[in-house]
Amino acid sequence: MELLSVNVGRARPVEYTDAPSGTSGIDKRPVEGPVRVEAPGPKGVAGGGVAGDAVCDLRFHGGDDRAAYAFAREDLDLWEKELGRPLPNGSFGENLTTRGLDVNGALIGERWRIGRDLVLEVTGGRIPCRTFGGFLGETGWVRRFTEAAAGPGALLRVIEPGEIRAGDPVSVVHRPGHDITVALLHRAATTERALLPRTLVAAEWMESGLLEAARTYAAKYGAA
Template sequence: MSIDPIQIVYTGVGMPRKMVFNGNEMNTGICKDEVEQIIVNDESCEGDGVANTNFHGGPDRVVCVYPYEHYGKWEKEFQTSLPPCAFGENLTIKGLTESEACIGDIYQVGEAVLQITQGRIPCQTISKRTGIQPILQRIVETGFTGYFFRVLQSGIIRKDSTVSLIQRHPLQVTVLFANQILFHDKKNESAIRQILEVDELASVWRDKLSKQLESIS
C-alpha cells in the first residue's frame, strides 16, 4: 500500500454537453471543467451530471476518480498531452491507484467521507474525448480504469484538501484485482466469489459478477 501522502491534483465538474467527434455530435458528461472545489452529497456532485446512466451516476457512483500516475504513462505511450480531468473524473488523485484502492475502503476527503465501490467500466467516449483511439483498449488491458466513490458524509472537497484513510476493508479486494476478474479472468469462480463477499460492492458490479458466476456454475 502507498506510504506517500495522497494528494488531489485536479477537481472537476460539468453538466452533459455536445461534443463533436468525426463530424458527429454526441451528448456526453465526460467534459469536466477544472474547478477549485466540489460539493458532494449522497446523490451527486453539485454542478455535475451524466449522460449515460448505464455507466455513470447513482448513489454507488457519485464521485469519479482517475489516478494522476496514469496521465504520465498515457502521455508517454501516445506522445500527447492530456488536459486536466481528461477522463471525465471529478477527482484526479495522486498516490491511490487501482492497485492500492480496495473496494469498501473509507476515506476522509476534505469535509466529505467517501467509500470506494467499484472500478470504472470504460467506454468509447474516453477515446473520443482524448482523441486517442487505442486508449480504451489499453485501459481495459492494464486495468487502469479509475474507480468510483459513494458519499457517506456530504461536504466540500477543495484542490488542497487532505485525503486520509479512515478504514481499510478487511477483505482488501483491490480495484485492480476486481478489474482483472471482470474484464479478463471471467471464469475464475473463486475470485468472483471473493469479490462478491464485499458487501460494499456497487450493485451494478454485483449484478455483472453474479451473472458471470451463474454462467460458469
C-alpha cells in the same frame, strides 16, 4: 496524499455518445472550490454526486454507487508518456484527480476522507465505453485502457457529504477485511472473468452493475 483538483463537465453535444440526449459531460475541467459532494440518489434516476457536474446517460452513469470517479495523477503521467500528449487533470473524465493515493490498489469498501467532512467509499473501477474512446480520439482506446497495467481509477459512493477543494488532504479511514482491490475487480469484470466469483467477498460494498455481473457468473459457472 492530496486532492490535486476537482473536475466537472458541462453537457455538450458530441458525435461519440450513445446517450439518448446526444450529449456528454466527459470533458471535465478543474474548478475553484469549495465544491459540494453528496449522495445523488438511485441509479437510473439521479446524476452524479459532484455539484455542477453533468451526467448525461443515466442508464450507465451516476447514482449512489457511482457518485464520483477518481483517477491518480501518477497514472495520468504514465499515459502522457505512452500517448505522447499532455493530459491535464480531468482528462480521463475523472471528478477527482489525486496524488499520493493508491487509487487502483484500494480495496472495495475502503473509505477515504477528503478535507474536513467528505467521506467516500470505493465501489469498483471504470469500465471504459465508446464515449471515453471517442473523447480521447485514440485508435483502439477501449481495449487499450481495459488491458493497461495502470488501472481503471475508482468509482465512489458518498458516506458523509461535504465540501472539497484542490489541495485538500486525503486519508484512508477504513479498510475492509478482504483482498479485492479496484484493479483485481476490474480484471475480473473484463479480461479474467473466472475471477468474478472470488470478488463476491466484497459484495457488501460493490457497485451494483459489477455485483450483478459477479453473481450471474458465479451462478452459471460456480467458484473459480
